[in-house]
Amino acid sequence: MMKEIAFHVMFSFISSVSFGMLCNVPKRSIAAGGMIGMIGWMGYMGMSAYGCGVFAASLVCSLLLAFAGQLAAGKYKMPVTVFFVPGLAPVVPGITFYEGFRSLILGEYAASGIVFLHVAYGAVGLACGIVVADILYRFTIGTAIRRSQASAQKRSCSDARGT
Numbered sequence: 001m002m003k004e005i006a007f008h009v010m011f012s013f014i015s016s017v018s019f020g021m022l023c024n025v026p027k028r029s030i031a032a033g034g035m036i037g038m039i040g041w042m043g044y045m046g047m048s049a050y051g052c053g054v055f056a057a058s059l060v061c062s063l064l065l066a067f068a069g070q071l072a073a074g075k076y077k078m079p080v081t082v083f084f085v086p087g088l089a090p091v092v093p094g095i096t097f098y099e100g101f102r103s104l105i106l107g108e109y110a111a112s113g114i115v116f117l118h119v120a121y122g123a124v125g126l127a128c129g130i131v132v133a134d135i136l137y138r139f140t141i142g143t144a145i146r147r148s149q150a151s152a153q154k155r156s157c158s159d160a161r162g163t
Helices: 002-022 027-049 054-076 081-088 094-105 109-139 141-161
Strands: none
Touching: 002 027, 002 081, 027 054, 027 081, 054 081, 054 109, 054 141, 094 109, 109 141
């Protein structure tokens, strides 16, 4: 069990870093993008291990990816897509899409329909998770960060005036 988890951790990190390099993201964001991809994949695997469906696992995965990407974007002062796109690489249902087309070409129409439905569930779950995480981040953590920055700016302005 631990070997399997270590395997998933290692290869989700490697796939995220590789995709980040392929997309030519800034070098200082590559390791963080790999960590974000690893977090998302472990969320997906954890939800799948507990018997959740493709939609729920993809939703939780993209929620984790989007929150981690937002936090990294704030820390590194870069756009969130720099972290989110490489992190998304391990969870995109590419092989499932391939299997669906393979079944379709082989004439297994019922099987390909089921596989394409799973691809759609995964894609919609990822999209919903991104939107929900962005909204939650903007109204919770983002608002708190802006308030603390505004109060710090007021203090520095009042200190500069000598009052």
